[in-house]
Amino acid sequence: MELTRRDAAAALAAIGATGGVALGVRRATGDGGRGGAEAEPARDGDGTPGDEAVREAMTAVARTVYPEAVSGLDAFVDGLLDGRLDGSAHAEGIRAAVAEVESAARSWYGAPVADLSPADRDDLLREMGADVAEENPDGTTAERVRYYVVNELLLALYASPTGGELVGIENPQGHAGGAESYRQGPR
Numbered sequence: 001m002e003l004t005r006r007d008a009a010a011a012l013a014a015i016g017a018t019g020g021v022a023l024g025v026r027r028a029t030g031d032g033g034r035g036g037a038e039a040e041p042a043r044d045g046d047g048t049p050g051d052e053a054v055r056e057a058m059t060a061v062a063r064t065v066y067p068e069a070v071s072g073l074d075a076f077v078d079g080l081l082d083g084r085l086d087g088s089a090h091a092e093g094i095r096a097a098v099a100e101v102e103s104a105a106r107s108w109y110g111a112p113v114a115d116l117s118p119a120d121r122d123d124l125l126r127e128m129g130a131d132v133a134e135e136n137p138d139g140t141t142a143e144r145v146r147y148y149v150v151n152e153l154l155l156a157l158y159a160s161p162t163g164g165e166l167v168g169i170e171n172p173q174g175h176a177g178g179a180e181s182y183r184q185g186p187r
Contacts, residue, residue, distance in 0.1 A: 003072040007160035008079025014159040048095040049102060051085050053112075057098045060114040062153050064121040067166060070157070080156045090148075093137055097148035102140050105127055117156065
């Protein structure tokens with residue numbers, strides 16, 4: 001199943017996030033908004049990763065936590081982050097959590113998250129404790145990574161129409177068009 005920017009906009013609307021209109025917004029770089037693999041990720045003045053570094057890391061994590069049955073991750077994650085990296089406190093939480101994941105990746109594996117193999121990314125998230133941590137935006141590193149990185153991506157996936165289909169949710173919350181399913185009766 002292919003995820004699209006339209007799925008990202010629908011997910012943003014379903015979770016009540018601003019930026020659903022970001023569907024038509026495109027960054028004006030020749031490489032689709034992605035830097036070269038050998039380029040060091042841009043950082044803001046406070047040391048947190050810049051938007052492109054956040055996009056690369058979040059897309060890499062999505063490749064690890066999303067089911068293999070989905071494709072189109074670059075467009076989906078870009079669309080999601082177009083609406084989430086909006087200057088809000090939540091956006092700063094995402095940037096800070098990604099910075100923590102990047103720091104651990106570089107320290108433990110000697111490379112940025114996007115350059116790690118899928119198995120190493122999975123190991124990294126598990127070693128950080130993000131697989132078992134409770135989500136808490138003000139908690140430990142593992143809890144913040146779970147909240148701002150892992151759960152952010154999973155919520156967007158399953159709130160989208162395409163992602164909802166993967167788990168048998170015909171009509172995810174926040175999407176119109178469910179009246180027919182109520183009229184069908186028991187299956």
